[in-house]
Amino acid sequence: xxxxxxxxxxxxxxxxxxxxxxxxxxxxxxxxxxxxxxxxxxxxxxxxxxxxxxxxxxxxxxxxxxxxxxxxxxxxxxxxxxxxxxxxxxxxxxxxxxxxxxxxxxxxxxxxxxxxxxxxxxxxxxxxxxxxxxxxxxxxxxxxxxxxxxxxxxxxxxxxxxxxxxxxxxxxxxxxxxxxxxxxxxxxxxxxxxxxxxxxxxxxxxxxxxxxxxxxxxxxxxxxxxxxxxxxxxxxxxxxxxxxxxxxxxxxxxxxxxxxxxxxxxxxxxxxxxxxxxxxxxxxxxxxxxxxxxxxxxxxxxxxxxxxxxxxxxxxxxxxxxx
Amino acid sequence: xxxxxxxxxxxxxxxxxxxxxxxxxxxxxxxxxxxxxxxxxxxxxxxxxxxxxxxxxxxxxxxxxxxxxxxxxxxxxxxxxxxxxxxxxxxxxxxxxxxxxxxxxxxxxxxxxxxxxxxxxxxxxxxxxxxxxxxxxxxxxxxxxxxxxxxxxxxxxxxxxxxxxxxxxxxxxxxxxxxxxxxxxxxxxxxxxxxxxxxxxxxxxxxxxxxxxxxxxxxxxxxxxxxxxxxxxxxxxxxxxxxxxxxxxxxxxxxxxxxxxxxxxxxxxxxxxxxxxxxxxxxxxxxxxxxxxxxxxxxxxxxxxxxxxxxxxxxxxxxxxxx
Numbered sequence: 001x002x003x004x005x006x007x008x009x010x011x012x013x014x015x016x017x018x019x020x021x022x023x024x025x026x027x028x029x030x031x032x033x034x035x036x037x038x039x040x041x042x043x044x045x046x047x048x049x050x051x052x053x054x055x056x057x058x059x060x061x062x063x064x065x066x067x068x069x070x071x072x073x074x075x076x077x078x079x080x081x082x083x084x085x086x087x088x089x090x091x092x093x094x095x096x097x098x099x100x101x102x103x104x105x106x107x108x109x110x111x112x113x114x115x116x117x118x119x120x121x122x123x124x125x126x127x128x129x130x131x132x133x134x135x136x137x138x139x140x141x142x143x144x145x146x147x148x149x150x151x152x153x154x155x156x157x158x159x160x161x162x163x164x165x166x167x168x169x170x171x172x173x174x175x176x177x178x179x180x181x182x183x184x185x186x187x188x189x190x191x192x193x194x195x196x197x198x199x200x201x202x203x204x205x206x207x208x209x210x211x212x213x214x215x216x217x218x219x220x221x222x223x224x225x226x227x228x229x230x231x232x233x234x235x236x237x238x239x240x241x242x243x244x245x246x247x248x249x250x251x252x253x254x255x256x257x258x259x260x261x262x263x264x265x266x267x268x269x270x271x272x273x274x275x276x277x278x279x280x281x282x283x284x285x286x287x288x289x290x291x292x293x294x295x296x297x298x299x300x301x302x303x304x305x306x307x308x309x310x311x312x313x314x315x316x317x318x319x320x321x322x323x
Numbered sequence: 324x325x326x327x328x329x330x331x332x333x334x335x336x337x338x339x340x341x342x343x344x345x346x347x348x349x350x351x352x353x354x355x356x357x358x359x360x361x362x363x364x365x366x367x368x369x370x371x372x373x374x375x376x377x378x379x380x381x382x383x384x385x386x387x388x389x390x391x392x393x394x395x396x397x398x399x400x401x402x403x404x405x406x407x408x409x410x411x412x413x414x415x416x417x418x419x420x421x422x423x424x425x426x427x428x429x430x431x432x433x434x435x436x437x438x439x440x441x442x443x444x445x446x447x448x449x450x451x452x453x454x455x456x457x458x459x460x461x462x463x464x465x466x467x468x469x470x471x472x473x474x475x476x477x478x479x480x481x482x483x484x485x486x487x488x489x490x491x492x493x494x495x496x497x498x499x500x501x502x503x504x505x506x507x508x509x510x511x512x513x514x515x516x517x518x519x520x521x522x523x524x525x526x527x528x529x530x531x532x533x534x535x536x537x538x539x540x541x542x543x544x545x546x547x548x549x550x551x552x553x554x555x556x557x558x559x560x561x562x563x564x565x566x567x568x569x570x571x572x573x574x575x576x577x578x579x580x581x582x583x584x585x586x587x588x589x590x591x592x593x594x595x596x597x598x599x600x601x602x603x604x605x606x607x608x609x610x611x612x613x614x615x616x617x618x619x620x621x622x623x624x625x626x627x628x629x630x631x632x633x634x635x636x637x638x639x640x641x642x643x644x645x646x
Contacts, residue, residue: 117530137528144638166527178530179521184532186509186582189589190568194561196592198502200627200643203599204489205460205499207440209507209539210596216532217593221586228582238517239573245513246569259509259551263544266512268542271518273533276526304523320523 001025002153004086005057006065007050007076009036011119012092013067014128017045019161022130026054026060033070035157036125050079058084060078064109066091069223070230073099077106090114090154094177095230096141096170112154113141113170115177116163123220133161137306142167142297148288149299156310165307165315167297171234178234183242185216186235192217276304288313288320325476328380328410329388330373330399332359334442336390337414337451340368342484345453349383350374353396359448373402381407387432388477389414391554392546400429403630413437413477417500418553419464419493435477436464436493437502442477446543451615454485460629461486464493465620471611475621479633488630488638490620494557506565508539508547509558514630515540597629604641611636 003026006017013029013146014036027115028046030053032035041047048056057064064087068076073093080089089109093099095305096113103111118136140151155165168176192214195202216224228235249262284305286296297315305319329340336352339360343350351369353376354360355421364370370380380387388411391399395524396416403412412432416422419436426434441459461481463474478488490500515537518525538546551558571587609619620638623630628642 003591030437052394081347113364117528117529123594124382136530139528145517154425166524168524172524173528176521176525180518180525180529180533183517184514184536186569186572186585187514188532188536189586189592190565190572191507191510191589192590192592192596193504193568194564194592196595198499198627200599201489201491201495202499203628204624204629205440205462205496206503206596207459208442209511210503211547212538213507213511214589214593215535217586217589218597219590221583221590224586225358225581225583226589228586229580230575232576232580236573236576239569239576240505241514241517241520243566243569245516246509246566249513250559252568253552253555253562253563257552257555258548260544260548263512263547263551266537266540267542267544267547268517269512269515269517270537272519273515273526273529273537274541278522301527302524303521304527306527 003031003062004065004157005062006067007031007053008067008123009033009040009047010067011123011127012116013065014125014160015042015130015132016065016067016092018128018130019133020157020224021045022040023160025160028052028056030054033124033264039125039304050076051083054083057087058138058251062087063157064089064196067277070099070226073167074102077103080109081107081250085109088150088153090157092116094181094227096173098137098230100141100143100170110147110150112150113148114154114158115139115173116158117163117181118163123223127305133158133164136163137166138163139168139173141164141170141173142301143169144295146294148293152310152313155307155315159308159310167301167307168232169298172302174231174234174238175237177240178231181233182228183238185219185228186239186243188214188217276320279320279322281305281320282315284319286315288315324374326350326385327388327480328352328376329348329390329396330376331390331392332356332363332370333390333447334446334450335439337363337448338453338455339388339390339415339484341451341453342391342456343370343480346483348483351379353377362448369554373399374406375571376407377402378412385410386480392608393418393422393549397425397429404430408432409476411473411476413440413480416553417504417550419462419496421553421590423464423466423493433473435469436471437481437497438462439479440482441486442505444548456481457485459486460489462489462491462496464496465617465624466492467617468488469617471616473634475611475636476478478630478638482631482633490624490630492621495559495625497554498560501554501561505551505554505558506561508542508551510565511537511540531549577578589626599643600616602643602645604628604643607642608642609638609640611638
C-alpha cells in the first residue's frame with residue numbers, strides 16, 4: 001500500500017495522520033506550527049519540517065495530502081512541485097474549484113480533490129481524533145480529465161478513515177457547501193451579533209435555539225473567514241437566496257404580519273434533510289475502468305448517493321431510492 | 324400553599340402540571356386536546372374540561388396558569404373572567420406585552436406574566452417532563468402596577484419547578500426574545516430552505532453546522548408561526564438588524580470579498596454568550612415590600628441577573644459581577 005504524507009497537522013490533518021497510521025499504513029506528517037509538531041511527535045508520530053517530509057514523499061512515491069489552511073495552499077504547492085512533482089496529490093480544504101485551478105497552475109502532480117465533511121469548532125492537533133471521519137461524508141472530486149486510478153487512491157484513503165465517499169464535480173461541491181456549510185457560518189455570525197446587541201437580558205434568556213444557532217460562530221474567526229472567502233462565487237449565490245427569503249419574511253411581517261410561507265418552507269427543508277437521512281438505498285456498482293465511470297460517479301453523487309467500498313476496480317455504492 | 328390550575332396540557336403546561344404535583348402541591352389541569360387529556364389522566368393526573376377546572380379554581384382560589392397556544396389565550400381569558408375572576412393569573416406564552424394587553428381587557432384577575440425559556444422541537448403532553456424547567460430561565464414580568472404579592476406567587480411557582488426567575492418588563496422581554504428565540508427560528512427556516520434548494524447533493528453533505536443551524540426548523544410550523552407573529556413589533560426590529568448585517572456581508576463579499584467584519588462580530592457575540600454563562604456573580608437581596616422593589620427587580624434582570632430563592636418577603640438573587 002502506498003505511503004501517505006500529510007502536510008498540515010491541525011484538526012483535519014492531525015486526525016487524518018492518526019486514522020491512516022491506525023490502519024497500519026506507513027504515514028508521516030509536517031506542519032509549520034511548532035505546537036502541533038511537538039504534540040504530534042510526543043504522541044509517537046513521525047513529524048518533520050515540510051521540505052524533509054516532501055522529499056521523503058518523492059523518494060517513496062507517497063500519496064501527498066495537503067491539509068493546510070486555504071491561504072497556505074499556494075506556497076505549499078510550490079514546494080510539492082519542487083520536491084515531489086510525480087506523487088499523487090489530494091487536499092482536504094473546504095473549497096474545490098479554486099484549489100483545483102490553483103494546483104493546475106502550481107504543481108504538475110496528478111491531483112484529485114477531497115473534502116471530509118467533519119470538524120468541530122475546535123482546532124489544532126490536540127482537537128483531532130482517529131475517529132473524526134467515522135460516518136462522515138468525504139467528497140472526492142470527479143471532473144473532466146480526472147484520472148480514475150488517482151480517484152481510486154483518494155477514495156480508498158477516505159474509506160480507510162471510516163468515511164463514505166461522495167463523488168461530485170468541484171463546482172457542484174462548491175455550490176453545495178456554500179449552502180450547507182458556509183451559509184450556516186454567515187447566518188450563525190449574524191444571529192450571534194444580533195443577540196449580543198440585545199444586551200445582558202437577552203444573553204441571560206438565550207436557550208436552545210440561540211445556543212444551537214450560534215454554535216459555529218465560536219470557531220476561530222480566521223479559519224471561517226478563509227473558508228468562506230475562498231468560496232466567494234458560490235457563497236454569493238447562497239447569501240442572495242438567504243437575503244431574498246429573509247427580505248420576504250420581513251415584508252410579510254411588516255404588511256400582513258404573516259410568516260406562514262417562511263416557516264413552512266423552512267420546515268419542509270428540515271423535513272427533507274431528515275427524510276434524506278432515513279431514506280432506504282439500493283446498492284450500485286460502478287466499473288472504474290469503463291468509459292462512463294466519471295459520469296456514473298457524478299450522477300451517483302448528484303442523486304444524493306455515496307461510495308461505501310472499493311472492490312478491485314469497482315466502486316460499490318448506495319443510491320437513495322426514488323432518486 | 325395555594326392550589327394550581329393549569330389550562331393547556333401540551334409540552335409546557337403538561338410539564339408544569341407534573342412539576343407542581345411532584346412538589347406535593349394540589350394541582351389539576353384541563354385541555355381542549357383529547358389526546359393530551361387522555362394521556363395526562365392515564366398518568367394519574369386530575370384532568371377535566373376547561374369550565375370544570377376553572378370553576379374549581381374559583382372555589383379554591385387557585386393560581387391559574389394559562390398554558391394554551393397564543394391564539395387560544397383570548398377565548399380562555401373570557402372563560403376565566405366568567406368562572407374564576409378573582410384568582411391570581413399567570414401565563415407561559417412566549418410573548419408578554421400583547422398578552423398583558425389582551426388580559427387587561429378580557430379578564431379582571433390580578434395578573435403577572437411568565438415565560439419559561441425551556442422547550443424542545445417536540446410538542447404535546449407526551450413530550451413533557453417534570454424536570455423540563457430545571458436550570459432554565461423563567462421570566463416573571465415586572466411592570467408599573469405589578470402587585471408584588473402576585474409577583475411573589477408566580478416567582479414561587481417558577482422556582483418550585485427548578486427554574487430561576489429573570490425579572491423584566493413585558494416590553495424588555497419581548498425585545499430580548501425577538502433576538503434570542505424568534506429570530507433564531509426565522510434564520511433556521513431561511514437556512515433550511517436554502518439548503519434544500521441545493522438538492523440531494525447538498526443534503527448528503529450537510530454536517531454539524533447545517534444540522535445545528537436548522538434544528539428548530541423541525542418544530543411544528545403552526546407553533547412557530549403563532550409565536551413569531553405574536554411578537555411582530557419586536558421581531559421586526561430584530562429581523563431588520565439581521566437583514567442589515569447580512570446585506571453588509573453580501574456587499575463586502577461582492578466588492579472586496581472580505582468577510583472579516585461579519586465573522587468577527589459573530590465571534591464576539593458568541594464569546595459574549597459564553598462569557599455571560601461563565602461570569603461570577605454576587606448575591607443580592609431585594610425587599611419585595613420596599614417602595615423600590617419593582618425597580619430593583621427590573622434592574623437586576625436588565626443587568627443579566629436572576630432570582631434564585633424567595634425568603635419570606637425577600638427575593639434572593641445573583642447579579643453578574645461587572646454589570
